[in-house]
Amino acid sequence: GAVVSQHPSRVICKSGTSVKIECRSLDFQATTMFWYRQFPKQSLMLMATSNEGSKATYEQGVEKDKFLINHASLTLSTLTVTSAHPEDSSFYICSARDHSAGRELYGYTFGSGTRLTVV
Amino acid sequence: KQEVTQIPAALSVPEGENLVLNCSFTDSAIYNLQWFRQDPGKGLTSLLLIQSSQREQTSGRLNASLDKSSGRSTLYIAASQPGDSATYLCAGTGFQKLVFGTGTRLLVSP
Numbered sequence: 001g002a003v004v005s006q007h008p009s010r011v012i013c014k015s016g017t018s019v020k021i022e023c024r025s026l027d028f029q030a031t032t033m034f035w036y037r038q039f040p041k042q043s044l045m046l047m048a049t050s051n052e053g054s055k056a057t058y059e060q061g062v063e064k065d066k067f068l069i070n071h072a073s074l075t076l077s078t079l080t081v082t083s084a085h086p087e088d089s090s091f092y093i094c095s096a097r098d099h100s101a102g103r104e105l106y107g108y109t110f111g112s113g114t115r116l117t118v119v
Numbered sequence: 120k121q122e123v124t125q126i127p128a129a130l131s132v133p134e135g136e137n138l139v140l141n142c143s144f145t146d147s148a149i150y151n152l153q154w155f156r157q158d159p160g161k162g163l164t165s166l167l168l169i170q171s172s173q174r175e176q177t178s179g180r181l182n183a184s185l186d187k188s189s190g191r192s193t194l195y196i197a198a199s200q201p202g203d204s205a206t207y208l209c210a211g212t213g214f215q216k217l218v219f220g221t222g223t224r225l226l227v228s229p
Binding site for chain 1: 164
């Protein structure tokens with residue numbers, strides 16, 4: 001099936017610094033990728049839709065200047081948390097879907113997630 | 120706006136039991152419904168995908184059904200094992216976006 005790789009799996013950063021998280025589709029091209037945030041014991045909340053070659057679409061209430069998304073190639077999307085603060089500490093997960101013929105049956109594939117801790 | 124609800128929120132059963140997890144959605148214009156498993160601190164693993172034209176899918180001990188008219192999907196787990204302990208999430212697909220349910224935390228005791 002389709003594979004999505006996400007790095008890093010864990011990161012600890014100081015308050016005020018920026019952190020970049022990478023999401024790669026390993027065996028397919030993804031014109032669209034999705035970034036989610038998950039708080040402890042809660043479900044996933046969609047933050048934004050990353051579009052290759054164009055601006056990301058952010059969900060209501062998500063600060064686009066805080067969470068910068070870049071989708072410069074068909075296999076890589078990055079999420080940068082700028083000027084991170086302790087309240088940004090969370091679990092971030094990316095997702096993509098392989099729309100090529102015969103593989104749409106796999107549905108959405110998720111990365112392994114990134115645990116961000118801001119101290 | 121699509122809303123997805125899962126019942127029960129938590130479930131604890133002894134090993135060997137058959138069990139059913141429920142998922143309800145408000146908008147019947149759902150495209151696909153996908154069931155996932157999430158282990159603590161990990162990403163999501165896809166279990167089953169039911170396309171809107173289908174009524175059920177099976178994989179091993181898992182069987183998922185979809186009834187769009189009633190806005191429901193169920194995940195049936197046969198002969199549960201301790202390794203099945205995880206959080207199970209259902210998600211409905213509209214135009215591209217996935218809308219997740221609230222999840223069911225399952226604990227299977229040996």
